[in-house]
Amino acid sequence: MDFAQVELRAVGRAHNDIVTPRDDYWADVRTEIAIDGRRFGADALAGLEDFSHLEVVFYFHLVNESRIVSGARHPRNREDWPKVGIFAQRGKNRPNRIGVSRCRLLSVNELTLTVAGLDVVDGTPILDIKPWMQEFGPQEKTTQPDWSREIMRVYYAAGGASGD
């Protein structure tokens, strides 16, 4: 079986005042996403302002290759939480280092998007931007283990937003 190699090029870059990776309190973080003006014009974003939320695909560029986990580990190294596989958690030290998150879209100005609640650090390469459509979320009730509820308790809470 052949497992494809894929070459991507960031379509933009995130700018905010989060210099050091942090675990929690993303709600108030405001980020500007600058789309690459050499490859894209404002028409690439036409109509995006009609959506309240985006789905952003980004690259955990600060994760060193040597830190990537391919097996199991305790999320956030919390030994009171179960040891689960890297594909059963959302930690950044993952194969391919891809992050996917939803955020609120505040404004579109030429090639700059301003968003709130995006969990990225300053300088993060942006791989894709998609509009959030409600129908693309799970339509049934979802279930998840208790540790994942705990880890998310203040993840998207407000507070501590002004830098590190």
Added chain:
Amino acid sequence: MDFAQVELRAVGRAHNDIVTPRDDYWADVRTEIAIDGRRFGADALAGLEDFSHLEVVFYFHLVNESRIVSGARHPRNREDWPKVGIFAQRGKNRPNRIGVSRCRLLSVNELTLTVAGLDVVDGTPILDIKPWMQEFGPQEKTTQPDWSREIMRVYYAAGGASGD
């Protein structure tokens, strides 16, 4: 400004009976995702079965580079829908050709995941698998334009699942 080049390697591959790309009726499509056994052991998936839904990042490998849209176009070429930017729609002919979807997890068996409702064709390279946590979805009410409601009308409907 520097826009990073990123090299990825598929972590697995999707197998189902959808040979030709199709627009709609994904609810009943059943897909097996085979994780690359040369790079991963079953521990990479440990605990995943405690989640009802996954978020899957994949590669639209059938899209030829020459078909990638970098500006605006009518979604599905429907001229009765507005011409919107490629980042304001979820069409597959997009820069970096990355797809992101949620699906139901039916079972985990060693390195094979069985899922339902994943909108991929047979052979699709899988770039990442994340557990779906309810908290990672928008927590506020989201808004979106009418055309996006129309395009999704039967996207995740049941029916027509047995191949093409």
